[in-house]
Amino acid sequence: MKPEVSLRETYGKTLLELGMENQDIVVLDADLSRSTMTHFFARELPERFFECGIAEQNMISIAAGLAASGKIPFASTFAVFVPGRCFDQIRMSIAQPHLNVKIVATHGGITVGEDGSSHQSVEDLALICSLPGFTVIVPADAIETAQAVEAAVTNYGPFYIRLCRPKSQLIYDEDYRFKLGKAVTLRKGKDVTVIAIGLMVKEALEAAQNLQGEGIDCRVLNMPTLKPLDQAAIIKATETGAIVTAEEHLEHGGLGSMVARVVVQNQPVPMEIVSLKDSYAKSGKPAELLERYGLTARNIEKAVKSAIKRK
Amino acid sequence: MSSAKKCNLPSTSADSVEAEVFSLSASPAELKAAAKKIRRHIVTMTGRAGSGHPGGSLSAVEIVTTLYFKMMRHKPRDPHWPDRDRFILSKGHAAPVLYATLAECGYLPVSELCTLRQLDSFLQGHTDCNLTPGVEMSAGALGQGLSFALGVALAGRLNKQDYRVYALLGDGECDEGQVWEAAMASAHFKADNLVAIVDNNGQQIDGWNRDVMNLEPFPAKWQAFGWQTIEVDGHNFSQLTQAFKKAKQIKGQPTVIIAHTVKGKGVSFMENNPDFHGSAPNAIELDLALKELE
Numbered sequence: 001m002k003p004e005v006s007l008r009e010t011y012g013k014t015l016l017e018l019g020m021e022n023q024d025i026v027v028l029d030a031d032l033s034r035s036t037m038t039h040f041f042a043r044e045l046p047e048r049f050f051e052c053g054i055a056e057q058n059m060i061s062i063a064a065g066l067a068a069s070g071k072i073p074f075a076s077t078f079a080v081f082v083p084g085r086c087f088d089q090i091r092m093s094i095a096q097p098h099l100n101v102k103i104v105a106t107h108g109g110i111t112v113g114e115d116g117s118s119h120q121s122v123e124d125l126a127l128i129c130s131l132p133g134f135t136v137i138v139p140a141d142a143i144e145t146a147q148a149v150e151a152a153v154t155n156y157g158p159f160y161i162r163l164c165r166p167k168s169q170l171i172y173d174e175d176y177r178f179k180l181g182k183a184v185t186l187r188k189g190k191d192v193t194v195i196a197i198g199l200m201v202k203e204a205l206e207a208a209q210n211l212q213g214e215g216i217d218c219r220v221l222n223m224p225t226l227k228p229l230d231q232a233a234i235i236k237a238t239e240t241g242a243i244v245t246a247e248e249h250l251e252h253g254g255l256g257s258m259v260a261r262v263v264v265q266n267q268p269v270p271m272e273i274v275s276l277k278d279s280y281a282k283s284g285k286p287a288e289l290l291e292r293y294g295l296t297a298r299n300i301e302k303a304v305k306s307a308i309k310r311k
Numbered sequence: 312m313s314s315a316k317k318c319n320l321p322s323t324s325a326d327s328v329e330a331e332v333f334s335l336s337a338s339p340a341e342l343k344a345a346a347k348k349i350r351r352h353i354v355t356m357t358g359r360a361g362s363g364h365p366g367g368s369l370s371a372v373e374i375v376t377t378l379y380f381k382m383m384r385h386k387p388r389d390p391h392w393p394d395r396d397r398f399i400l401s402k403g404h405a406a407p408v409l410y411a412t413l414a415e416c417g418y419l420p421v422s423e424l425c426t427l428r429q430l431d432s433f434l435q436g437h438t439d440c441n442l443t444p445g446v447e448m449s450a451g452a453l454g455q456g457l458s459f460a461l462g463v464a465l466a467g468r469l470n471k472q473d474y475r476v477y478a479l480l481g482d483g484e485c486d487e488g489q490v491w492e493a494a495m496a497s498a499h500f501k502a503d504n505l506v507a508i509v510d511n512n513g514q515q516i517d518g519w520n521r522d523v524m525n526l527e528p529f530p531a532k533w534q535a536f537g538w539q540t541i542e543v544d545g546h547n548f549s550q551l552t553q554a555f556k557k558a559k560q561i562k563g564q565p566t567v568i569i570a571h572t573v574k575g576k577g578v579s580f581m582e583n584n585p586d587f588h589g590s591a592p593n594a595i596e597l598d599l600a601l602k603e604l605e
Contacts, residue, residue: 026469050465050500058492061455065462068440068447070393071469073462089489092452093459097440 004167005142008106011163012037014146015074018153019045025153028063028075030056036076036106057086064093067100072153079105079121079162083128094158095131102152108162109248110293111199111286122276126253128160129227136227137161140201141171144224147178155180164199166286171201181225183233189219192244192304193237197223197255200246206297211304218304226255231262238267242307246274246300270310272303330388333416337380342548345415346376350577351604352411352424358597360428363436366587367481368408370512370572375412377551378477387417390444396474397463399448401456402481402510403437409446410434418445454487456480457507461497464505476505483515486524497565498537506558507567510545512574514585530569538567545570578603
């Protein structure tokens, strides 16, 4: 079994490495630098780190001003606060002028855990994907995280990268090469396609493995870039005749909604969406919460069977 | 009417002839004349558009004129000149005063001002930095400009550039909590290259500030947040100039200039009349206004 590695820690260390090479990189945080792991950068490059205190709106517009002056600002806090708390600032200060601000939000989804619904970001992808021109990435593991952060530096424009709090098992090997805007086929299959993001990628692979024993041949795609969405990969997936999506986000406006939009406008096939439904979650351990709210391999398997039945 | 999405007229630094730094030698009489022209543009452009925000544009005329004609280092033919002083219009609804001033400085042709708010004009109802040369920030959602200006100021310091950043805020805008987040942060970061100017005309859409949301004690609030606080008559060029000079001298502290102004200044029936916050003069009112501004 592959090791579990922290995406946040990978982010923090990657940011420091990139910051050492590129003088234009500056970092902002809103009193959570030890959780978002921007403290690695803060400690080594303090002159380029701006602690903004508990004032996310201000942080976002400061980042915009820095970007308008040629800097490459990375602004980090919990995903529940950005974009939620400062949506208008992201909209008017960053998205409308299409500025080069990189928002890296940690503690995405319900696996924040015990802190409960106030800290569980379940709407962020719907919000941020609604903004014209944003690139939105949800890495599946630490290896993908490091490369997504690099891609954010080398590609001009506003980025949102969502990371989870818990350590997560590596999906990829070191030779993996992340391609912006491209889905990754993790497993070939012809009966159904499971498209997953973030922590759900591991669950999707486990589901596919289990279903193989029952004679169901599952294709598994990781869709790290939610925007711009890899429409070609989704359209190709319709050749399997059924699609299941899996995400740690509300159904409304999340991965499932985005994939469905492409499917119905191109080649309608039965779909099932494994996601949080229209309510908030509770406090609990991350694994308990995933189980309680159905974000599990077992639930993906059920969804696959249900989708196949409707072929 | 323009059909261009962007104004392409001003040349950029890529041009063979190097753009000139704008002359700041205007005499008091010339400043006054420029302000009058800008006021005429404001009423004309909003009047022709049939909508817009003349009141809060007219109150800020002397502030913006002083900055562009007496204080700021800038090149109208090279709006992206890296060493320029920056003017950030946070009260984005006062776009007409900025457009008119930019036109008078040569950033854009005066003839284009009458396209304000029309489809495909590069003069949007609220500022759009991607369309209008010389506009630093897309604004209109209040409360964001001071934070943005702080980011620009911090970048200047990191780059060891000596440009200064001027952010113009409305007094009603200071209802927004983000303004005070930015006020706290600017003092915390000791941004002495940052100057906030509050166009303190006392009115906002629903009436007088004191009735809508009391701001007082306003200067004491800025002082308490750690700012060098200067109060001036916001229609007095010499007081404004002195205040901007004083702001340049202080080290380790940002400066706020609370400019006491009159909403709708210069047109008798628009002065202190909240109806002209977000409504343009009609044809008859426009004629009357232009007569008063002769």
